[in-house]
Amino acid sequence: MVTVIHPNLDDTEAKMRARDVSVFYGDKMAIDNVSIEIPTKYVTAFIGPSGCGKSTFLRTLNRMNDTIPSARVEGEILLDGEDIYRSKMDVVQLRARVGMVFQKPNPFPKSIYENIAYGPRIHGLAEGKQELDAIVETSLQRAGLWNEVKDRLEDSGTALSGGQQQRLCIARAIAVDPEVILMDEPCSALDPIATAKIEELIDELNGRYAIVIVTHSMQQAARVSQRTAFFHLGKMVEYGRTSDIFTNPLEERTKDYITGRYG
């Protein structure tokens, strides 16, 4: 069965393009022939029941699956037209261009400042302390964390609350000035207030970065994204404008999932 793509998609520039991507863990197929375009100016949400492969697919977009020895990727994934698996593109450079935020906040056990400064420092993005300070400040500001931490930049990043930690991780991803930010259920470990702050932040970052978010919460997908892809059993079942997917799903399985019949 092929993916149902809603016909009324507006023409928008694609940042990333996946063509016939399949992912295997050993002999087991986790992703089956997925093709999708990730628009530059929108937030794209991946929804679907647990184990449907949406996180796996997200992790192929910046080759984080490389760390799993048995994982194998077929098909091609293009970033600005360049195949990230088979061209000469370096994986370190790719990850600097395609940042990632994880399910559980994972700040480094270092100071808040060091958490943000680490990326720019290893990539040599700042010349001198002043420039680095400036990057740290803008990143924290964009992540909406600056006012809360500006007086305690030397405190440990792990001493922050869960929501603050997650925003710190987003700031850390922003600090290397990526083109795409992948978010793997960024709010699943957070309370509703912290979640609301992250969603607000995603809204603000929308347009500056191409954002892909995996989420279990359909309300969240509806709130923050403009494009939604529904995954089921390793296949991408349906893809379209978020409003269309939620109000007018074309596939039976999508309808069942969003109406809460399973998942």
Place this chain on the structure above:
Amino acid sequence: MSERIPPTRTPVFEERLKKRYAAERRFKLAGIAAIMFSIAVLAFLLVTMTLNGIGGFQRAELTVPIDFTQAGIAGDPVVLSQPGGMQSLEAQDLPSVVEFFAEQELGPQGAAQLGSGAWREVGQAIIDDPSLLNTTATFDLPASPNLAAALNGEGSDETQALAARLVEQGKLETAFDVGFLSRADATDPQQVGIWGALKGSILTMIVTLALAFPIGVLAALYLEEYAPKNRWTDLIEVSINNLAAVPSIIFGLLGLAVFLWIFPSMRSAPLIGGMTLALMTMPVIVISGRNAIKAVPPSIRDGALAIGASPVQVVFHHVLPLALPGILTGTIIGMARALGETAPLLMIGMRAFVASPPDGFTSPATVLPVQIFLWSDEIDRGFVERTSAAIIVLLLFLLVMNGLAIYLRNKFEKKW
């Protein structure tokens, strides 16, 4: 119709609850008993060692004034400061001069009551300060083993009587032996020192640490972070685990067969001893290091990789600093074991009689546990206390080493 009693309020439940608490109390008591027992054993060990060992830091000393103006010894500072200074004094008959004044002071058998190398202490004092030769100086010189034993109430009646008389005159006393901490092995228990063995141990431990720590940590890092998981790495893992369990004497034989075959002239050297002990310590560091590295949360690795850190940056910026406390714990255990090790060092010749502290990594030396083993084997009664004193020094060294490692571990310990 009777009212239903909820199961958690029945007498049976309450009976069980009591039993559950009793089991908890029993377990707690057993734990406390185990800890008390360990503390008692440790306290017993420390108390006996200290009581026995205090005597080992002391020696019987005779007070002998020497009038150098009568002796006519030429003391050119330039000659004395050269390596042959002691021989020059010996050639000028310093031993006879010392004996002469000992007889003057202590009576006809005075010279015999001095330890055999007593004149060397006088000689050393002259070398340190040649102007002594123009004055009358008083020396506290080691008594002979017989007199020292007599002071402790052993030996013949005559010697005991002599000792008692000398003590009464204030010419014989038991004094803290500073020299014990600066001399090396000797045949006379009055003349021995622990510095030779202590320095040998320090040098050996430096070599062991310098080899075992980096090799062990790098091996652990490679196996955990880079090595593919296949049959070969399984084989390596099993081999390393087995290596940690190999009896230490086997490592001694290996050192004898391999290291001394490559460096035949370095028998008894701390370098070879350290290399042998490093073989023994390395597997312990590898195993504990791998466990510590495994314990670093994968989310930290992911976080670093996701902002584009290269694998080597992930390892050195994130994994290693977080694993370091665990690695150091393993290193403490390995090094403590190496410090107390005797058997492998016997095999490579570190049980030789070495009468002067080692000059460096390649000169003959012995180490503390071997020294303790050698002294405990001596017939002379005076060695018993010296042995206990050596054990105290060994334990103190261990304490300092562990204290340093624990300090470093706490310094690097971070929470995440």
